[in-house]
Amino acid sequence: xxxxxxxxxxxxxxxxxxxxxxxxxxxxxxxxxxxxxxxxxxxxxxxxxxxxxxxxxxxxxxxxxxxxxxxxxxxxxxxxxxxxxxxxxxxxxxxxxxxxxxxxxxxxxxxxxxxxxxxxxxxxxxxxxxxxxxxxxxxxxxxxxxxxxxxxxxxxxxxxxxxxxxxxxxxxxxxxxxxxxxxxxxxxxxxxxxxxxxxxxxxxxxxxxxxxxxxxxxxxxxxxxxxxxxxxxxxxxxxxxxxxxxxxxxxxxxxxxxxxxxxxxxxxxxxxxxxxxxx
Amino acid sequence: xxxxxxxxxxxxxxxxxxxxxxxxxxxxxxxxxxxxxxxxxxxxxxxxxxxxxxxxxxxxxxxxxxxxxxxxxxxxxxxxxxxxxxxxxxxxxxxxxxxxxxxxxxxxxxxxxxxxxxxxxxxxxxxxxxxxxxxxxxxxxxxxxxxxxxxxxxxxxxxxxxxxxxxxxxxxxxxxxxxxxxxxxxxxxxxxxxxxxxxxxxxxxxxxxxxxxxxxxxxxxxxxxxxxxxxxxxxxxxxxxxxxxxxxxxxxxxxxxxxxxxxxxxxxxxxxxxxxxxx
Numbered sequence: 001x002x003x004x005x006x007x008x009x010x011x012x013x014x015x016x017x018x019x020x021x022x023x024x025x026x027x028x029x030x031x032x033x034x035x036x037x038x039x040x041x042x043x044x045x046x047x048x049x050x051x052x053x054x055x056x057x058x059x060x061x062x063x064x065x066x067x068x069x070x071x072x073x074x075x076x077x078x079x080x081x082x083x084x085x086x087x088x089x090x091x092x093x094x095x096x097x098x099x100x101x102x103x104x105x106x107x108x109x110x111x112x113x114x115x116x117x118x119x120x121x122x123x124x125x126x127x128x129x130x131x132x133x134x135x136x137x138x139x140x141x142x143x144x145x146x147x148x149x150x151x152x153x154x155x156x157x158x159x160x161x162x163x164x165x166x167x168x169x170x171x172x173x174x175x176x177x178x179x180x181x182x183x184x185x186x187x188x189x190x191x192x193x194x195x196x197x198x199x200x201x202x203x204x205x206x207x208x209x210x211x212x213x214x215x216x217x218x219x220x221x222x223x224x225x226x227x228x229x230x231x232x233x234x235x236x237x238x239x240x241x242x243x244x245x246x247x248x249x250x251x252x253x254x255x256x257x258x259x260x261x262x263x264x265x266x267x268x269x270x271x272x273x274x275x276x277x278x279x
Numbered sequence: 280x281x282x283x284x285x286x287x288x289x290x291x292x293x294x295x296x297x298x299x300x301x302x303x304x305x306x307x308x309x310x311x312x313x314x315x316x317x318x319x320x321x322x323x324x325x326x327x328x329x330x331x332x333x334x335x336x337x338x339x340x341x342x343x344x345x346x347x348x349x350x351x352x353x354x355x356x357x358x359x360x361x362x363x364x365x366x367x368x369x370x371x372x373x374x375x376x377x378x379x380x381x382x383x384x385x386x387x388x389x390x391x392x393x394x395x396x397x398x399x400x401x402x403x404x405x406x407x408x409x410x411x412x413x414x415x416x417x418x419x420x421x422x423x424x425x426x427x428x429x430x431x432x433x434x435x436x437x438x439x440x441x442x443x444x445x446x447x448x449x450x451x452x453x454x455x456x457x458x459x460x461x462x463x464x465x466x467x468x469x470x471x472x473x474x475x476x477x478x479x480x481x482x483x484x485x486x487x488x489x490x491x492x493x494x495x496x497x498x499x500x501x502x503x504x505x506x507x508x509x510x511x512x513x514x515x516x517x518x519x520x521x522x523x524x525x526x527x528x529x530x531x532x533x534x535x536x537x538x539x540x541x542x543x544x545x546x547x548x549x550x551x552x553x554x555x556x557x558x
Contacts, residue, residue, distance in 0.1 A: 027423030107367035132410030144306030
């Protein structure tokens with residue numbers, strides 16, 4: 001295949017990284033600015049920004065038209081990690097090989113950093129065109145009927161997650177809603193019509209599930225114990241090979257949704273990457 | 280004086296309370312909806328919503344034009360209380376005579392509830408006219424150069440607050456920024472011109488300081504120990520009578536700022552109330 005995801009990422013991400021780290025320039029005090037930027041500098045996969053850039057291209061817009069959306073979505077995603085790592089939540093000491101925010105700066109600061117990243121995600125959108133529509137999408141994706149609902153299911157606020165339908169519902173909310181939001185917001189910012197927006201929404205819903213099911217496969221590969229104990233997972237319910245099959249099926253459905261779009265190459269490559277990646 | 284703040288509040292608040300509690304109708308699971316609504320039902324003073332309604336009236340708009348702003352600002356204020364009460368922050372077990380969110384639902388849920396209220400404050404603005412301008416104001420007031428900066432100073436991220444200038448800076452950020460934002464957003468929503476917006480901004484900055492200095496006076500009256508130990512306060516730096524004088528001076532400056540506005544009665548009454556209230 002002629003399309004290189006690596007080369008394409010290299011063409012769209014540098015400006016994104018610079019814009020992301022330029023945020024909080026007028027925040028205070030200096031230690032808060034430092035603490036807010038710390039979790040943004042982790043060299044994560046930037047899947048949501050890449051999806052946003054890819055969605056803009058897919059419907060005929062420029063990748064650059066999605067820059068504000070990409071920054072806003074990554075800010076919101078990062079806040080959710082900072083709060084999720086807190087002792088009161090998942091209590092994680094490390095993320096991507098570095099100490100978590102609360103281990104470096106303390107718990108109170110980590111609460112404030114998450115709050116600041118969340119607030120800043122909306123500040124970024126306020127500067128974009130179509131701010132009302134974009135803010136509505138981001139609040140729906142990140143709020144208490146989207147990502148936060150998923151977190152609530154995940155910490156057991158609605159009882160045990162013991163069957164595949166409820167596990168799918170959990171992940172549609174916890175990670176799917178923001179992936180869907182990233183793609184839809186980029187399409188809206190690029191001025192996509194209804195048909196393209198609908199196709200991209202279907203693509204995003206399928207990619208979100210492919211991504212999460214493959215995450216469970218990777219976790220199970222790394223730690224066989226998680227297939228039995230630990231949180232609910234697709235591997236626990238379907239076995240490793242069953243989960244691999246489900247991930248591939250969602251990936252194929254994502255590719256199918258791209259049929260009518262003018263420039264789907266980047267999104268197609270991202271869909272394939274979601275189920276072939278090893279980290 | 281013919282104007283009755285109590286009668287006026289009674290005319291503008293009932294619709295506000297209904298709209299506030301109607302939020303989270305499509306959130307899930309049910310326990311999260313309940314937990315999100317719990318801190319909104321506390322019978323607080325609703326100073327920020329009243330300032331928003333008063334600002335709309337002052338520049339010739341209807342109180343109703345400020346309804347979305349009032350709800351958004353109270354949601355944002357309430358999230359800040361929920362997170363501020365966490366063990367990692369102020370560690371408060373009670374607020375307004377009721378157990379705090381984390382005492383009732385647990386710490387993890389309290390983190391999520393604060394996140395959900397914050398996100399919802401922007402969702403409300405997305406539905407209003409002039410969404411871009413309103414979101415920009417709220418993010419600036421509530422973010423890391425405004426309220427969150429104030430929280431950061433308050434937990435000691437920039438060293439000790441030991442003189443009156445730094446204490447004023449702390450409160451301009453911690454409580455002043457959102458009071459200023461409430462007034463400015465209501466004026467923007469009401470279509471205020473530049474001169475009215477500038478006058479209302481001056482009013483809000485003075486009322487914010489009057490409110491905070493009087494808070495310190497009330498705290499010192501209730502607990503003489505706070506005048507020496509405890510957090511930095513205007514009473515500790517100026518004495519009770521000195522602080523009362525400063526509060527009155529800011530109140531008078533707030534009244535002076537209202538000179539050129541067509542219907543300043545409600546805002547004038549609120550300014551007087553801020554330094555005469557006993558709770």
